[in-house]
Amino acid sequence: MKIERREFLKLGAAVAVGLGGGLTLDVLTKTKPAAAETRTDVAGTRVSSKALHAKRWAMVVDASKFKTEEDFRRVKEACVKAHNIPDFGPDSKHQIKWIWEEPFERTFYGVDDPYLPEAIKKENFPVMCNHCENPPCVRVCPTQATFKRPDGIVGMDYHRCIGCRFCMAACPFGARSFNFVDPRPYIKDINPDFPTRTKGVVEKCNFCMERLDQGLMPVCVEASNGALVFGDLDDPTSDVRKILDTHYAIRRKPELGTGPSVFYLVGGGGAGA
Amino acid sequence: MLEKALSGSRRYWAWIVFLLLLILVGFLAYMRQFEIGLGVTGMSRDVSWGLYIAQFTFLVGVAASAVMVAIPYYLHDYKRFKDIVIYGEFLAVSCVVMCILFIFVDLGQPMRIMNVILHPTPHSMMFWDMCVLFGYLLLNFIIGWTSLGAERKGFPHPHWVKVLAYIAIPWAVSIHTVTAFLYSGLPARSFWLSAIMAARFLASAFAAGPALLVIFLLILRKVSSFKVGKEALQALAKIVAYAMIANVFFFLLEVFTAFYSRIPEDMAAFQYLFWGLDGKHSLVPFMWSAAVLALLGIALLVIPRTRKNEVILPFAMAAVYLAAWIDKGVNLILAGFVPNPFGQVIQYAPTATEIMIVIGVYAIGLLILTVLYKVVLGVREERA
């Protein structure tokens, strides 16, 4: 059963009145404006709260700042901790990955150039869900369990996912993982502030949508010491736009037209330079 | 009419019990998968679809091929197919049921399957596939069952059955087209990203389906009162021959485009199939077997002397069927995941549990088919 918010508020008031649960009749009269104001009111709340908002969230990866194993470990571990990502070991078929590193030839599979500088060939890059502007995974999902939000984030509803894995076949970036078994026994220490997943659903990076609402940057960005920059692609004054306006950044598989929201600064220089 | 399936020879019951045993084994294997998750299969993060989806894809084709018997009979009034058409329709029923079961066993959260209806999503090809598959199941069952009922009473089938039969023809094309669209619209997988995919699917379906039907009809000739006519068999064999030639032709078109353009990503999956890639070649034996079987089957069917030889005919049909099965029921799906989005070759091999579930689903299909065919035979024996 689904109830709309307006009905829901009315119901709530009616039930409360019916019970005489400390509420007087004027609540009923107040209900109407409350119902009407919800949109604006919630919007009003949003403006006044700490929540971060954007038309299209995006990330710039400054590859020059990912030098050592440690640089990757910090970022990956922050994500694993925050999102209760299980560890099945590096060789498991059942690996769950939200953000991890790949060498150049894999990150940019198809950009096969034997004359690249050695430094770039040997470099590793963090990869994750690209939160595409035009996401094929969303297009193919038969239940809208994966969807694109108004802020550009491609989200997952783990309650609705039927585990058909069509999205995994459709994702050109290998960003999606499937819970082949119950992940819980493989989570080192469970973070109670974030749910785990159940067996049989697909999962992926969520651009830390739960943190953005609390006014916080994604954990990977926070842990990256400036190697990852996050902001609104639609806002010309945002950090990501400032970098993109002055640096040459590339995206993974741009020819497929999915419009990734993750940009890479490749080949030294970096955003700070 | 169903009571006709409740009386039969000792051999009939032995066959039924055998199928029930296979179903039981499959069911127990499925219970294990249900409990533990799809981790009991050989599927992985990189090859996220395996035998289940491949069988589904292949069987949609076999189901669609009922139309190859329906078109000559309903549209061209080809009388020799009059007694056969119902076998084609019931084969379609059994295949669609298997398709639905293969989708079901492939789901990570099978209990939520109704979400597809609860949250209908027209931009997902999976949603349309569900719609057309259920429609096709109903159409074939209603057409088959009603005409059989009429036949039992000695009446011609009601007029509306013919209307449904006309609808079923484009519907059959639609089920396999939509199934091809599941694959051919994905930017991520260049092996599947081909405009000719639906045409390939239909060609291979129209070869494999009638080939299987011929095999079943020959079995019926041996074990039952239904003696299929030589002409009908030859007509089916010619359909199989043409369709298989088209199927191989379409495949070669894909090979040409990939290798003449020399686009690395487009060549990769074919290289993996024919020679292996990165030292990994688990599908190479399958690919070459399919190639040999396809050419053998075509040769046996094109040469009139071998085609007309009813001892050789079942072997020719088996060759075509197996070639089509390997092509679509194994290679097409698995090679689509090679290389993965990072250019790596990750291989897949089904587990014992997975194979038992596959066998269990096939056994359910065969059980449905046996019961339906038994009803047809029973009704016709009663009339005779």
Added chain:
Amino acid sequence: MIYGGKKIFAGLFIFVVLLISPFLANIGKADAQPNPSLNTPAINALATKQCVGSQQFMRTYHMQLLNQWRDQALRHGEYTYVNSQGQKFTISLENTCLKCHSNEQQFCNTCHTYVGVTPYCWECHQKGATQ
């Protein structure tokens, strides 16, 4: 006269007894009303013990409310809930509901067991925290 009447009636009798056996088994047993416990550290620390909705409302509609919260937060990025009295709450099962109701066994399960439902919330939400 029914042919083989005795057998039929005997069969019917057995069927009816089997059918009502769960009720027979529970005859005379106390109809123990569930009594969900509010005794958690977080609730005890509250000045006014008040949920996001009235008790009756929460009892009847918490499932719908949770579904609505999920869609609102996850799909639309709206993390603020305004109840019928204009009070604002952060939409979060983890951080709003379960911070107070951290006693799954004594709170959630008492009613769920009573009405014979087994929601799967705790397969993903919070259980780990108490382990």
